[in-house]
Amino acid sequence: MEESVANPYQKYPVRINSVYNETEDKRLKTFGLSFVNSEDSDYFFSQSFQPGQYALVWIPGYGEIPLGIASAPTEHNKLVFTVNKTGKVTSKLHTLTEGMLIGLRGPLGNGYPWEKLKGKNIFLIGGGCAFSTLRSSIKYLLSPENRQDYNDIWIVHGARTPGMLLYKDNFKEWRKRDDVKVHITVDSTSLATGEYHVGNVPFVLKQELPTVDENSVAIVCGPPMMIKYSIDPLKEKGFLPENVLFSLENKMKCGIGHCGRCSIGKTCICTEGPVFSMAEVNEMPDDY
Amino acid sequence: MRPYIFNKSNLSAYLKQLDTVFEVWIPVTENGITTFNLFNKQNDIDLGKIPRTSVKSFFLPQHELLMEYSASPDSIQLDECLPSKKRIIFGVKPCEGRAVKLNSQLLVPETKYQKQDLYFKANQQNTILIAYGCNQPGVGCFCRSTGGDPFGKTGLDAIVTDLGDRLLLETTGTEISNQLIPKNDLNEEATESDLTAAEQIKKNACKVLDERSEIKVSKENIHTVFDLEIWKETAMRCLNCGICTYLCPTCSCFDMMDYFEDGKGSQSRCWDSCMFSLFTQHSLGHNPRPSKKERVRQRFLHKLRYYPEHHNGEISCVGCGRCVLHCPVNIDIREIADRLSLNGGERG
Numbered sequence: 001m002e003e004s005v006a007n008p009y010q011k012y013p014v015r016i017n018s019v020y021n022e023t024e025d026k027r028l029k030t031f032g033l034s035f036v037n038s039e040d041s042d043y044f045f046s047q048s049f050q051p052g053q054y055a056l057v058w059i060p061g062y063g064e065i066p067l068g069i070a071s072a073p074t075e076h077n078k079l080v081f082t083v084n085k086t087g088k089v090t091s092k093l094h095t096l097t098e099g100m101l102i103g104l105r106g107p108l109g110n111g112y113p114w115e116k117l118k119g120k121n122i123f124l125i126g127g128g129c130a131f132s133t134l135r136s137s138i139k140y141l142l143s144p145e146n147r148q149d150y151n152d153i154w155i156v157h158g159a160r161t162p163g164m165l166l167y168k169d170n171f172k173e174w175r176k177r178d179d180v181k182v183h184i185t186v187d188s189t190s191l192a193t194g195e196y197h198v199g200n201v202p203f204v205l206k207q208e209l210p211t212v213d214e215n216s217v218a219i220v221c222g223p224p225m226m227i228k229y230s231i232d233p234l235k236e237k238g239f240l241p242e243n244v245l246f247s248l249e250n251k252m253k254c255g256i257g258h259c260g261r262c263s264i265g266k267t268c269i270c271t272e273g274p275v276f277s278m279a280e281v282n283e284m285p286d287d288y
Numbered sequence: 289m290r291p292y293i294f295n296k297s298n299l300s301a302y303l304k305q306l307d308t309v310f311e312v313w314i315p316v317t318e319n320g321i322t323t324f325n326l327f328n329k330q331n332d333i334d335l336g337k338i339p340r341t342s343v344k345s346f347f348l349p350q351h352e353l354l355m356e357y358s359a360s361p362d363s364i365q366l367d368e369c370l371p372s373k374k375r376i377i378f379g380v381k382p383c384e385g386r387a388v389k390l391n392s393q394l395l396v397p398e399t400k401y402q403k404q405d406l407y408f409k410a411n412q413q414n415t416i417l418i419a420y421g422c423n424q425p426g427v428g429c430f431c432r433s434t435g436g437d438p439f440g441k442t443g444l445d446a447i448v449t450d451l452g453d454r455l456l457l458e459t460t461g462t463e464i465s466n467q468l469i470p471k472n473d474l475n476e477e478a479t480e481s482d483l484t485a486a487e488q489i490k491k492n493a494c495k496v497l498d499e500r501s502e503i504k505v506s507k508e509n510i511h512t513v514f515d516l517e518i519w520k521e522t523a524m525r526c527l528n529c530g531i532c533t534y535l536c537p538t539c540s541c542f543d544m545m546d547y548f549e550d551g552k553g554s555q556s557r558c559w560d561s562c563m564f565s566l567f568t569q570h571s572l573g574h575n576p577r578p579s580k581k582e583r584v585r586q587r588f589l590h591k592l593r594y595y596p597e598h599h600n601g602e603i604s605c606v607g608c609g610r611c612v613l614h615c616p617v618n619i620d621i622r623e624i625a626d627r628l629s630l631n632g633g634e635r636g
Binding site: 062259288 | 354511546593
């Protein structure tokens, strides 16, 4: 008797518990979701969900979009997504309110290689909506059950203005801790409170990061320009290409490596990624 | 088990035997275009031509329902629409069986770490392919160049060889192929001389195809291959019309969409094409393949380079020649493969 295989297009119903406007331009909203059926929740979290993975969020009648999961597996049964309002589905999602039902399938793709990162210094560098999987990672790393497995933890978060910074409550908490170094920077501000650096992310990396050895790993998530100009400062500080991790994104539909659009060369981002090291990205042909 | 043989004039009788158990589809020519139609008394089977559309339509239909659902603020109920109709496609070309196998390797992978497309899988389980071997390969055919055979049995349940006045029917041993054995007075086993005649026909067909050049997988550094002049040249001709991807039996890219009205909706998919700019366009505006050059390059490298790297060197082309015959600007995959496989990669 053949073992029955789950339909990869099946979705779980999830309910919107909270909607929060993250930024002053009101283009980024954070949604808190919970599973309607507890067995779906058990399945989701038993699939060894790792920070860095994504899920396909579905609005009936509008379609599905891939979103990085912003909550950590250690935040049991809670799901958080931060959504940038850009297209048809995300615009619709921005109009939804607490209590409404949507669908979800995942977790999909591969998270950051947490097993391999044990014992290392970890630098989490990000800006904008892409910080979502870093929030998941930080929550995971700073949880009591995981903190002792990792060495120094640094966070660098940048935005255009103070009003564009994400996860303000979380940052308040993280800044109080003495086992994590937090650097927040804004491109410009009229309020020089000393709370933020003023300057872009690459500038802060140059100025604040220590010189590192092969035991340090940088996870970089953000807009393409931030990533592009962060590479040189990271190299100067001594990060090896295999120790700089990116989370790539491309247009996706199926999320299971079948529909053909997210590939870069022979590499399928949705199943083989979205996490790749700089060394791996350098091997890819220039098709992104 | 010996193959069966019956008079060509009895083909219709044989199809009727099959028709009692399964839904039977046959190639029919209407207004000069050959496509697969349901078998009935009105239409005449046309085995000579390569059907315009491939059997891909039966495995990955142009439009396919995935889910039907009802949704309200309080509940979402989803039902999967897995296909279940058993059918026989009679008169496909042997290369199409290989195409189904190549698509199956991608969509229904055997390794447990990859997800299986249950829709394709169900279609595969429900669709029986009886091929009509190619005595005289068409002008655009090059199956032997891609590792195929004009009488190959890969992916097929049975194959028919045309001996002029009679047809030789050989089942391939798949589970369902027992049900394809001709019954009653059509049940006659072939003689030794019939088999010899069939062998000769196969040899002749192979001889014609073997004169056409072999398609090799390019092994050169991908960064070098990416910068070849050939992409710019081909893109200048290409219209990005997408006909090659729609007619190709191995092209399997699709788009997904939702439809919703009055609390009821459906999610379905339809063929998409790497020839279209919206295929990869991000919602924020960035496009990883912004011009025809990148899109043309993607299509050919996917077939001749990326797919083989994932599937033991097998290229994702079966040499049916549809893209060659129907491209409005005569872009020829053989020409591109030749230039790619030239040692070191010919520049310009």
